[in-house]
Amino acid sequence: MSPPRKTPLHSVHEELGATFTEFAGWHMPLRYTGDTAEHNAVRESAGLFDLTHMGEIRISGPQAGEALDYALLTHASAIKVGRARYTMICDASGGVLDDLIVYRTGEHEYMVVANAANAAVVSSELSERVRGFDAQHNDVSENYALIAVQGPRAVDILAPLTTTNLDEVRYFAGYESRVAGCEVLLARTGYTGEDGFELFVATEDAPVVWRALSDSGADHDLRPAGLSCRDTLRLESGMPLHGHELSTELTPFHANLGRVVKLDKPGDFVGRKALAEVAENPPERTLVGLRGSERRAPRHGYRVLDQEGAEVGTVTSGAPSPTLGHPIAMAYVDHSVGEPGTTLQVDIRGRSAVVEVVELPFYRRNR
């Protein structure tokens, strides 16, 4: 094992007094001051994240779109230049290798962004899958840092630093732009349930862009925010995390994300046959939200029981919700107990706690 890698912002995080964690081979800031304060800042003002551990893979060439149509679930060649899609990469049996965002950055150019833990797998799969197409695969993860500014004040913080008119950048749009004088891919995407931007910047420019955002955010209650609050933010927003709600053992249909499977796009794609079958035969278990009434939170892997104590499912993620003030969890449960309003129990380390099935997401921002 090689030692964990440091992002180009490592010394900035150290100056800020960050607590670090090792995640997917990287030293990443877990938190700076406190998880709850950082979580609340993103909900109420804004948070600044270093997400350099994410993987970036560029696919380019005359058949880049067709190659991605074959490699991914989305209809990539139909994405307009400057737009992005949430999608997944599956294996032949329909299992989810990772969930992704794909940005069409040019007529013949796309950028695929993968989770850190799966970046190597996604990159090698894409490299295999583009063969036979007139397209090149280029893993550019080393070249990019990723900085996100997320929260209701994100526009106010970013606007003074860029010539791009942010009012014209729609949700899930991404353009080449300049921020603080540096070239960036500026995208209105995120993983927090709030408005916000993700900036792909050259590794050497990362400290300049971070400090510019940090300075601009000083009047807007911007806080540096670590990976710990990123997890509670995405959980409240009902967003899946690979390794929890998504895995190679499950298809998108299991996670109620059948909408990402574009069975009507032209041509074959990896997993099509298996996914078409699952589409016709809904899985036995369904992904639901659980609301706890006690203080102890259901956590990943805990058993879900019905009122008689029979096992009916498994928790995939759970935490005390900072925004809502009670425990929340996502879980796979039998369809028969998946209706909102159903009372269930979770075995929390040997003691059962009453939970109620609720609609996802737990939290939705006011637009």
Place this chain on the structure above:
Amino acid sequence: MAPEGTRYTREHEWVSPTGRDTVRIGITDYAQQQLGDVVFVDLPQVGERLTESATIGEVESTKSVSDLYAPVAGEVVARNELLDDRPELVNTQPYGDGWMVELRLDDSGALENLLDEAAYRTVLEQG
């Protein structure tokens, strides 16, 4: 910092004498930093008898949950009721108002077996 004479465990708990045979127990500053914001502390009841190394409670944060162990054997003579409503005291004053329980020791010499400050520092440095 913890008062002089405080002892530590490899599980990142501290034990501090409050009388001839009584001690106060909490988690260390390092432990609270690793946990993140504490939202719930589950403590044993007064009168409970604890055997050494037994699981006696839980400390839950937004990020994770960790067990609380009895660093020494004894009887619970007090539990920190403040933590029921203000669990964040574990973060802000881990060696002060964030204490967890007080024990009457079965063996008043039991602290000798625990780590002193220098030894605990070494544990932290070795990761």
